[in-house]
Amino acid sequence: MSNKVKHGAIAKRSSTPGPGSRSNGHPPPNRKQVRFGDVTIQTNARPFMELINNEQAGSRQQPLVIMDDEGLDNEDLHMLDDEDLHMLDDEDLHMLKVYGNDSLYINIPDILKVEDADPALVLNHLRTYREVSKENWKDDPGRDVELRDGTFMRILAMDIDDSGERWVRGRRLFPQNTRDLLMPPTVRELVWVSFFDLSGNERKKEVRVRFSEISRTCKIVFTNLPCKVFSNQCMPNGEEGGYLFCRWRRVLSPKEKDNKEKDKKIMVHKHRFGEIARLQAHHADDEHFQFNGASICSRTDRPALRQYWRGPKHCTLKGTALLEVADDILEQKYTFGDAFCGAGGVTQGATSAGLEPRFAVDFCASAVQTYRKMFAGHRDLDIRGEDIYSFISVAKRTARYVVDILHMSPPCQPFSRANTIPNLSKNEKNTNTLLAVGDLLEVCKPRIVTLEEADGFLDEKHRLWFRKLLSFFVEMEYSLEWRCVWLKHYGVPQSRKRLIIIASGPGEELIDFPAPTHGSEPGLMPLPSIGEAIADIPRDPKLHDLEKATRFSEEKAEIDPTGVAGTLTCNGGMNVYHPSGERNYTLGELAALQTFPPGYAWSGTEGDIKKQIGNAVPPAFAQKLFAWIRSRMMAADEAEMRG
DSSP, X not given: OTTBOSTTOBOOSOSSOOXXXXXXXXXXXXXEEEEETTEEEEEEOOOHHHHHHHHHTTOOOOOEEEEOOSOGGGOOEXXXXXXXXXGOOHHHHHHHHXXXXXXXXXXXXXXXXXXXXXXXXXXXTOTTOEEOOTTSOOOOTTOEEEETTSOEEEEEEEEEOTTSOEEEXXXXXXXXXXXXXXXXXOTTEEEEEEEBOTTSOBOOSOEEEXXXXXXXXXXXXXXXXXXXXXXXXXXXXXXXXXXXXXXXXXXXXXXXXXXXXXXXXXXXXXXXXXXXXXXXXXXXXXOEEEETTEEEESOOOHHHHHHHHHOGGGOSSSTTSEEEEETTEEEEEOXXXXXXXXXXXXXXXXXXXXXXXXXXXXXXXXXXXXXXXXXTTSTTOEEEESXXXXXXXXXXXXXXXXXXXXXXXXXXXXXXXXXXXOOHHHHHHHHHHHTTHHHHHHHHOOSEEEEEEEGGGGSGGGHHHHHHHHHHHHHTTOEEEEXXXXXGGGTOSBOOEEEEEEEEOTTSOOOOOOOOSBSSSTTSBOOOOHHHHHTTOOOBTXXXXXXXXXXXXXOOOOOOTTSOBOOOBTTBOTTOSOTTSXXXXXXXXXXXXXXXXXXXXXXXXXXXXXXXXXXXXXXXXHHHHHHHHHHHHHHHHHHHHTO
């Protein structure tokens, strides 16, 4: 190709600016500028809805965006259509597949089968690679290599087995744009990968591969610094392109049988649980690099990362909290924000766990009215009845909404398996609110985030949305872990299963999930039951009047009152009725099954209240979750403050 410039770049095909070109010195639309020192970096910010619509229509052939590689001060973007592709040679086509567009990912062979993997993708655009001379190879722990299947390794040890075959052991790394990682694609960034077992316990972080699988040597920098601060853009002249960076650890769930495939032997990652975590300082290299006359170390401590994210005003452990020291015991008052708060199930649990609510926002008028009745007495609590984007617009202008802990429960109906007859207009509005997650992280800058969604969100048909949700956290440098949780194991008398995400901001330790409190295992309390939950509900003309309870014209099958109920929804739920089989539950019974305390001050019509109850996060689960998070934060903060 005669007009090719540097690796991975295409020269101008005409002097006329294309649809993505810069004109008059201004960046094209939908591009963000990131500034660090004297360097300006521009990144694509292509609207996500366009990608969703194209993928759902079955088309993966997006316009391909290529940036010239001649320098940051002379960038042009060019949109390539099908007619342009014949101009590209094999190397350029390879670069397009790997790095050309944010909707394209690469597939890597299973890490567990690497010993038998055929030679596959080789990222040969890095000019500093050297072919391995295996005859003269020396035992050199700490050496970085690319393997023949396109993955990478930091070698920690070498050995020879009984047959005389040589092996290497160490950290296994995948390109960040590997499809199954569900992470935003980017250039020259690697991810340290390990696996959970079927029980959700992480396997060993190191793997062993045959020496013969090594293809080339390279240089990988393990760092806990943000990409905006430390990347190839920060390297001295002549070294750009010579480094790969690892900032993340990714723990994948094991592959399972794909029930949709005719070939039942096909195994896929269903991502029922997983972890994406920033490297901690003890995992990062301790190296120094020169940039603009200053020395940059490849690792830093937690307080520095926290200050970089939250700013000087909120960087100390006091942060937005009140710190009291008495009798050598630290008592931390952590602040809390509730986005998509509904009637207040999460806030009820959070306040019971000792958190201080600072704001709550929801668009549903009757739910906000219920919330005000219950929590208006809390000092410094701002309760806002508005859509989430109106709240974000206000929050951008003040630090009033910076909190220690933020909870989000975006509308779950589009992702619920109970949504069998979807309302397309409502679904679009609800999915649009999911795109507010990144903005909420930016304006609230929470140290810890929790998010609750329908477990159907993990279904393959919603995979693009789930990947986008994870990308919001990754792009803001948040570590996160997710699991599908049976709430009956935390005291909720329902067969309710929810997707729960726990995320930790820059400078914070990733908090694991609380252990179950109820179950059949030794040491746990018995599972809760319907009978216990609805046994002593006080009579109430609006909430619990048995004479007015809806009775069935034909009795239904009885339900065991010593078991748990079905999953409550805003419309009641499938097979959710009184154990006698004679009638529906009253509103008071539904609230009890959702673990709301007696006397909760509901507002609105009967239909409004049923919807508020069904949409709520059960307070019993929320209390256990936030009590655990608070205890872990206190332990980490106390250890850090005492040095």
